Amino acid sequence: MKNPRHFVSLLDFSGDELRGLIARAIALKQHRDVNYQPLKGQILAMIFEKSSTRTRISFEAGMAHFGGSALFLSPRDTQLGRGEPLHDSAKVISSMVDGIMLRTDRHDTVVTFAEHSSVPVINGLTDQEHPCQLLADMQTYFEVRGDIRGKTVAWIGDGNNMCHSYIHAASAFDFTLHIASPEGYAPQAAIVAAAGGHVQCFDNATAAAAGADLVVTDVWASMGQEQEQQQRVIAFKDYQVNAAVMSRAKADALFMHCLPAHRGEEVSAEVIDGPQSVVFQEAENRLHAQKALLEFLLCKK
Numbered sequence: 506m507k508n509p510r511h512f513v514s515l516l517d518f519s520g521d522e523l524r525g526l527i528a529r530a531i532a533l534k535q536h537r538d539v540n541y542q543p544l545k546g547q548i549l550a551m552i553f554e555k556s557s558t559r560t561r562i563s564f565e566a567g568m569a570h571f572g573g574s575a576l577f578l579s580p581r582d583t584q585l586g587r588g589e590p591l592h593d594s595a596k597v598i599s600s601m602v603d604g605i606m607l608r609t610d611r612h613d614t615v616v617t618f619a620e621h622s623s624v625p626v627i628n629g630l631t632d633q634e635h636p637c638q639l640l641a642d643m644q645t646y647f648e649v650r651g652d653i654r655g656k657t658v659a660w661i662g663d664g665n666n667m668c669h670s671y672i673h674a675a676s677a678f679d680f681t682l683h684i685a686s687p688e689g690y691a692p693q694a695a696i697v698a699a700a701g702g703h704v705q706c707f708d709n710a711t712a713a714a715a716g717a718d719l720v721v722t723d724v725w726a727s728m729g730q731e732q733e734q735q736q737r738v739i740a741f742k743d744y745q746v747n748a749a750v751m752s753r754a755k756a757d758a759l760f761m762h763c764l765p766a767h768r769g770e771e772v773s774a775e776v777i778d779g780p781q782s783v784v785f786q787e788a789e790n791r792l793h794a795q796k797a798l799l800e801f802l803l804c805k806k
């Protein structure tokens with residue numbers, strides 16, 4: 506494939522393309538035609554440096570639904586784990602498959618793969634971004650409440666990979682993002698600055714939640730930060746999404762979390778298991794949103 510499109514970042518796609526993907530995801534979910542196999546015979550290589558439940562299953566199931574197949578590759582079992590250069594690996598792997606999905610520690614790894622791959626590369630989470638999750642989150646909001654344009658979203662917690670992709674989504678989908686994170690755990694300043702007026706930063710959770718249509722959080726210690734767990738529990742203690750925080754949002758506000766969640770830390774059980782929570786619809790939508798993405802990137806037109 507010459508100059509393949511990649512999905513390394515949400516902003517690799519235009520706002521119109523992203524809205525098109527959401528509409529397509531909703532249509533694919535509403536009616537599954539088992540005879541529709543646009544990726545028959547195609548193969549997606551999936552490289553996982555970190556654990557996954559949702560990302561692995563949704564990509565594997567999505568490829569199977571579309572008549573293709575997926576290869577699960579762990580660095581433990583490939584030469585990647587023994588230091589084969591990324592650019593060589595990208596050239597070799599892309600010469601044998603139709604698409605590559607990577608979940609890596611370093612964002613640079615996915616960027617380098619995309620530079621040297623002859624087939625589309627999809628970011629399945631890095632330390633910096635998690636764009637596939639945003640497709641599912643946006644699909645969920647559109648399904649439950651309609652267009653998110655002009656709405657207010659509150660991000661409470663770590664300025665992590667999910668937060669960065671929410672910042673990108675605020676620009677791409679044209680909503681306002683309130684961010685409340687403890688000192689020292691803010692999102693990257695350059696990513697915030699690039700979003701201009703779409704992002705406002707707060708130093709406490711209730712202020713950020715005020716008037717929100719959607720409240721979102723994520724774990725306090727992401728994969729790879731397990732050794733910081735204790736210090737993070739202290740730093741984030743006032744940043745739990747609980748009933749008091751939700752009471753500041755709009756009465757019909759939704760709650761989302763990419764999962765896995767830690768009840769009693771970043772979210773109380775009453776919120777994540779309560780009526781405003783759409784976390785399981787959000788999780789299922791990983792499948793539908795990524796099928797729309799795979800169709801867009803891999804279908805030979």
Ligand code: CP
Pocket residue numbers: 556557558559560561630638763764765
């Ligand atoms: N939300 C998400 O990416 O989940 P997994 O880590 O299970 O893939």
Ligand code: NVA
Pocket residue numbers: 630665666667723724726727728763764765
């Ligand atoms: N921020 C979390 C997201 C997990 C899907 C992590 O990187 O571990």
